[in-house]
Amino acid sequence: MTDKTIVITGAGQRIGYALASHFRTLGFHVIASYRSEKPGVTALREMGVTCIQADFSADGAIHQFAREVAEQNIQIRALIHNASDWNAESKTDDCAALLDDMMQIHVKTPYLLNLALSPFMATDSTAGSDIIHFTDYVVRKGSEKHIAYSASKAALDNMTLSFAQKLAPSVKVNSIAPALIMFNEGDDEAYRKRALSKSLMAIAPGEQEVVNAVEFIMNSNYMTGQSINLDGGRALK
Secondary structure (H helix, E strand, O other): OEEEEEEEEOOOOHHHHHHHHHHHHOOOEEEEEEOOOOHHHHHHHHHOOEEEEOOOOOHHHHHHHHHHHHOOOEEEEEEEEOOOOOOOHHHOOOHHHHHHHHHHHHHHHHHHHHHHHHHHEOOOOOOOEEEEEEOOHHHHOOOOOOHHHHHHHHHHHHHHHHHHHHHOOOEEEEEEEEOOOOOOOOOOHHHHHHHHOOOOOOOOOOHHHHHHHHHHHHHOOOOOOOEEEEOOOHHHO
């Protein structure tokens, strides 16, 4: 049994990919979920990352992913919930389905995976394991354009508190609430300028900033039930 396993959901691109490749480079056994094939998934496989296809929009896929992880006879050092979806009320005629979708990926998926996989984490505080939820800056202020998304991330933020109580002291449970971290390739210059102006730091810091925050949480022996607001001072604007 290896106690150097990192499980990351939604690792096929961007922040999830950066985390998976970072921990693999450090020598961890990394298990990564992905929804669809992307160049990043191929690259992770070539690094030796165990990549498991899982579409968490279905409950059965959540349970199947948990079973496949459990079958590998591992002790999990960290379970990082990066899988996410993003949609707005203005983009759909079925707001009920939108809310269900947001709650499914941001609340039910981490809820069920935490329950299923926490028995494979450390059993005492000297060994130590971590669960890390990715929430969002909007947890603090809401979002009139992304109401369902914001509500689901707020629920995940609250769930951090509950699992911190349930799993202490052997497992620390914290969250990271990012604002703008990186742009998409199709974002035009006008959008980028508006987005950058919303924070005091006025930068898009890139994936390494999130990697640093995850490392900080994992290196702590005392912090649980907390949220790191990785927003460049946006709340102060």
